[in-house]
Amino acid sequence: MLALVVDSSTPAVTAGLVRLGPDGLDVLAQRVTVDARAHGELLTPQLAAVLAESGVRAAELDAVVAGLGPGPFTSLRVGLVTAATMGQALDAPTYGVCSLDALAHAADDGRPLLVATDARRREVYWALYEHGRPVTAPAVTAPAVAADAARLRGAAFAVGEGAHRYADVLDLPVRDQPLYPPVASLAALVADRIRAGAPRETLTPLYLRRPDAVAAADRKSVLQ
Structure with missing residues (x-):
């Protein structure tokens, strides 16, 4: 196939x-x-x-x-x-x-880990995994929030571009690969x-936050 x-x-x-x-x-x-x-x-x-x-x-x-x-x-x-x-x-x-699951799958060695990608605005998209399976839902927060959650779960290391970018905040060993x-x-x-020939799935994006570009609000006429 x-x-x-x-x-x-x-x-x-x-x-x-x-x-x-x-x-x-x-x-x-x-x-x-x-x-x-x-x-x-x-x-x-x-x-x-x-x-x-x-x-x-x-x-x-x-x-x-x-x-x-x-x-x-x-x-x-x-x-x-x-x-x-x-x-x-x-x-x-x-x-x-x-996409975070794919990074965790590639990096899994049986230990708890943090996956973090760059969300811009000084934030990361992240989730925690054990044995390659998610133990938290995907989130977008400041790196410090992800770091606190990783400590509570006993994460042994981190992967992803966001982990590299904010390694000093996460305070975890960061693997070189995978980045993406x-x-x-x-x-x-x-x-x-x-x-198994499972039915087609709707591809629903995990945006987690509103887009940067939004429609302008209605404005009052300057003649009013």
């Missing part, structure tokens, strides 16, 4: 193609470009590139997997709209994964659902 993988929840514009076997998966091709301002320009060409590199036609895809965030409004929307559109056009089911949600982990977390 073939699954296309998309994540745009971080500055990394991520596209990949995986083949799911009975007992595992193989990453056939992937493209990851770190550019927080170019998700819209880069994602579609990267998807085309991974298909071309693998010699796979879009019509052969069995599923589309997307990272749901949390992430900034604009970049996250690019990935989810692209994934949903491809799923509809190809009549392929779509499946969503919390890996293609293999995004796919692995929904692999059983894909193999």
Whole structure:
């Protein structure tokens, strides 16, 4: 089975193609470009590139997997709209994964850990994990709040771009990798659902806060 993988929840514009076997998966091709301002320009060409590199036609895809965030409004929307559109056009089911879960999956060594990505505004998107499973809901707060929660849960280390950015506040060992949600982990977390032919999932974004750009409020006429 073939699954296309998309994540745009971080500055990394991520596209990949995986083949799911009975007992595992193989990453056939992937493209990851770190550019927080170019998700819209880069994602579609990267998807085309991974298909071309693998010699796979879009019509052969069995599923589309997307990272749901949390992430900034604009970049996250690019990935989810692209994934949903491809799923509809190809009549392929779509499946969503919390992007923080993918980071935890890739870093899990059995010990409690903190996953933190950069939320801008001097904040982080974060969650705590034990044995690769979330023990807190995703949140967006100041790094100090995440640090307090990590201490209470006995987190042994932290991963993610946000953990690197605020390592001095978190006061935890920070692993070099993964910085961004890996293609293999995004796919692995929904692999059983894909193999079982589970129904298509609505790709609901984890924004956690309102977008920076909002519609202007109605203004009174200067003539009134």
